[in-house]
Amino acid sequence: MEEEISYATLYFKNGGAAPNEEKQDSTIYSEVKPKGAATSVPISVVINWQKANLSDLTAEKQQLITERSILERETAELRRVRDNLNWTLEVILTFDTFPVNDFCPNKKCQPCQTDWHLFQEKCYLFYNADSPWKTWQESRTDCKTRAADLVVIDSLHEQEFISNHTKYYYDTYHGYWLGLYNIQHQNWVWLDGRNDTLGYWLTEQFGDTGQCALLIPGKTPPHSWDAAGCTMQNRFICERDALIRSN
Structure with missing residues (x-):
C-alpha cells in the first residue's frame, strides 16, 4: 500500500515571505585614476628647460677645454725645464773639474765663463794673447783643456758674429784658427765630421796654401777664410755649449 505524503504550510514571522535564492553580487565598474597623476606640461616650458640644460653643458665643456689648455x-713648461736641466748637466759632465766660480760668480750661474762670448747657445773664446801664438794642433789642444774645441761654423750668421769679434794683429797674413782642415788635398772637413758647404774663402790668393783654415780679420764675412800651413802660429777661437740655454 502506497505511503501517504502530507503537505504542510509554513508561515514566517513578521509576514516575511520565503527567501528567494541568494542574488549574485553585482560588480560596479568605475573609472580608476592613478593617485597624483601628472598634468600636461606646456611645450614651451620643456624647450626652455632643454635650452638651459644645453647651455650648462656647453659651459662645462668650455671649462674643460680651458683646464686642458692650462x-x-x-x-x-715642465718639459722645457727638464730639458734645460738635462742640457746643463751634460755640459757640466764635459769638465773633469767643473769651474764653479767661473760660471757662477756670487752663486749666480751664467751661460758662459768670464771672457767667453755667448751666441745662440754656444760660448766662444777669442784667444787674443800676445806672441808666441800656437799652431793649429796646439790651438786645438788648448781648447780641449777648456772642455771645448776649435770653432765649427754652421751659418753666415755665426760667421758674421765671429768676424765681428776678431781683430787685426801683427800682419795681414795672420788670423784665427778654425776647426776646419783639408784631407789629402781634397775635401775640407769640420771637426764634427761634416764636409764644409759654406766656402767662405778669400777671393784672391793670400799667402802660402796649406791644409788648415784661418779666418782673416777685417775681411768681409763671406770671403775671409784662408788655407794656411798647420804649423804656422796664430791666434784661435774655441767653442763650447753654453751652460744655460736661453729658451
Missing part, C-alpha cells in the same frame, strides 16, 4: 701649457 694643463698642456704647464706640461710643456
Whole structure:
C-alpha cells in the first residue's frame, strides 16, 4: 500500500515571505585614476628647460677645454725645464773639474765663463794673447783643456758674429784658427765630421796654401777664410755649449 505524503504550510514571522535564492553580487565598474597623476606640461616650458640644460653643458665643456689648455701649457713648461736641466748637466759632465766660480760668480750661474762670448747657445773664446801664438794642433789642444774645441761654423750668421769679434794683429797674413782642415788635398772637413758647404774663402790668393783654415780679420764675412800651413802660429777661437740655454 502506497505511503501517504502530507503537505504542510509554513508561515514566517513578521509576514516575511520565503527567501528567494541568494542574488549574485553585482560588480560596479568605475573609472580608476592613478593617485597624483601628472598634468600636461606646456611645450614651451620643456624647450626652455632643454635650452638651459644645453647651455650648462656647453659651459662645462668650455671649462674643460680651458683646464686642458692650462694643463698642456704647464706640461710643456715642465718639459722645457727638464730639458734645460738635462742640457746643463751634460755640459757640466764635459769638465773633469767643473769651474764653479767661473760660471757662477756670487752663486749666480751664467751661460758662459768670464771672457767667453755667448751666441745662440754656444760660448766662444777669442784667444787674443800676445806672441808666441800656437799652431793649429796646439790651438786645438788648448781648447780641449777648456772642455771645448776649435770653432765649427754652421751659418753666415755665426760667421758674421765671429768676424765681428776678431781683430787685426801683427800682419795681414795672420788670423784665427778654425776647426776646419783639408784631407789629402781634397775635401775640407769640420771637426764634427761634416764636409764644409759654406766656402767662405778669400777671393784672391793670400799667402802660402796649406791644409788648415784661418779666418782673416777685417775681411768681409763671406770671403775671409784662408788655407794656411798647420804649423804656422796664430791666434784661435774655441767653442763650447753654453751652460744655460736661453729658451
